[in-house]
Amino acid sequence: xxxxxxxxxxxxxxxxxxxxxxxxxxxxxxxxxxxxxxxxxxxxxxxxxxxxxxxxxxxxxxxxxxxxxxxxxxxxxxxxxxxxxxxxxxxxxxxxxxxxxxxxxxxxxxx
Amino acid sequence: xxxxxxxxxxxxxxxxxxxxxxxxxxxxxxxxxxxxxxxxxxxxxxxxxxxxxxxxxxxxxxxxxxxxxxxxxxxxxxxxxxxxxxxxxxxxxxxxxxxxxxxxxxxxxxxx
Numbered sequence: 284x285x286x287x288x289x290x291x292x293x294x295x296x297x298x299x300x301x302x303x304x305x306x307x308x309x310x311x312x313x314x315x316x317x318x319x320x321x322x323x324x325x326x327x328x329x330x331x332x333x334x335x336x337x338x339x340x341x342x343x344x345x346x347x348x349x350x351x352x353x354x355x356x357x358x359x360x361x362x363x364x365x366x367x368x369x370x371x372x373x374x375x376x377x378x379x380x381x382x383x384x385x386x387x388x389x390x391x392x393x394x
Numbered sequence: 395x396x397x398x399x400x401x402x403x404x405x406x407x408x409x410x411x412x413x414x415x416x417x418x419x420x421x422x423x424x425x426x427x428x429x430x431x432x433x434x435x436x437x438x439x440x441x442x443x444x445x446x447x448x449x450x451x452x453x454x455x456x457x458x459x460x461x462x463x464x465x466x467x468x469x470x471x472x473x474x475x476x477x478x479x480x481x482x483x484x485x486x487x488x489x490x491x492x493x494x495x496x497x498x499x500x501x502x503x504x505x506x
Contacts, residue, residue, distance in 0.1 A: 289436075315492045326398075326484050326497030327437070334492060372436060380444060381452070382427065382495065386436040 286310060287375045289385030296392050302360035304388045306373035309354065315376040318347065318358045319384075322369050330371070331358070363392045396420050400485050400498035407475040407505045415470040415501050417485030424490045426468040427452070428460065430481040431500075437484065443468055444490075475505045 287308045296302045306316075317332035333340045333347040333356065340347045346359040360367055373385040401416045419426065427442040429452075439452025441460040449460050457479060459471040468487075472479060482502050486495035 292434075317494045319494070324500075326486075326499050327495075328497065329494030332492075332494055376492075380425070381439065381442065383439070383453075384429075384437040386434065 286383045287373060287385045289373050289388060291388060292386070293389045294391070296360075296363045296390065298363065298365060298392055298394050300363050300392075302363045302367065302390055302392070303357055304371050304373070304390070305355060305357045306375075306385050307353075307355045308375050310375070310377065311354070312377050313375040314378070316347070316349065316356050317374050317376075317382075318345075319372045319374065320369050321372065321387075327372055360390075363390075365392045365394060368392050398485055398487055398496050398498035400483075400501050402501060403499065404502050405504070407472070407503065409475060409477060409505060411475050413472050413475070415472075415483055415485075415503075417468045417470065417498060418466050419468075419485075419487040419496070420466065421487060421489075421496065422465060423487035423496070424465070426462065426485065426487045427495070428458070428468070428470045429484045429486065430454065430479075431484060432481050440470065440483075472503075477505045479503065480505045 289306045318330045319327035320330045321327040344361045349356045370387045370389050376382045398419045428440040429437040438454050443449045443462040485498045488495045
């Protein structure tokens with residue numbers, strides 16, 4: 284079964300706008316929630332991550348919002364730039380071992 | 395600092411051939427994993443290892459073998475290549491604990 288559901292599949296945002304990508308999970312034992320950014324032809328790179336004892340984490344223009352009761356977490360990209368155009372993956376981890384990825388969101392930021 | 399190094403970057407195989415995808419990391423990470431990436435399906439875990447001598451299956455292990463004789467190396471073996479194994483393969487490593495993965499640059503494999 285799909286352990287993490289990511290939406291939307293694709294997203295087009297104007298430069299300067301806010302990009303929002305959502306992930307939902309079922310297993311309450313998950314204990315680490317990272318987001319990865321992948322540019323074409325490259326491997327994914329860790330962008331930002333959060334643990335379930337925190338409701339929000341911000342690093343520059345990137346923010347993770349975490350809702351433990353709803354079993355959802357989201358990535359917000361403020362002041363989106365064309366250089367942010369990439370595919371974004373959420374992931375969930377249990378026991379700091381297996382990492383399961385969402386299906387990805389292709390973000391396009393248009394000038 | 396090299397990080398995670400994967401070789402080869404590209405490979406074309408004929409159905410039934412076998413080959414080994416190489417992965418090496420120089421960060422002394424305990425955990426290493428192999429993922430395959432297919433359009434619309436995200437990254438799917440093939441095999442993973444939590445330390446030298448310890449490996450386990452992920453969600454799509456059939457047709458693949460791994461071994462972990464050293465902390466640094468984690469090769470992935472395709473036993474008898476099939477067209478369904480056409481994909482981009484990523485090796486990744488991370489430290490023990492709540493840390494993210496460092497990924498290699500990938501191997502694009504085509505099976506004809």
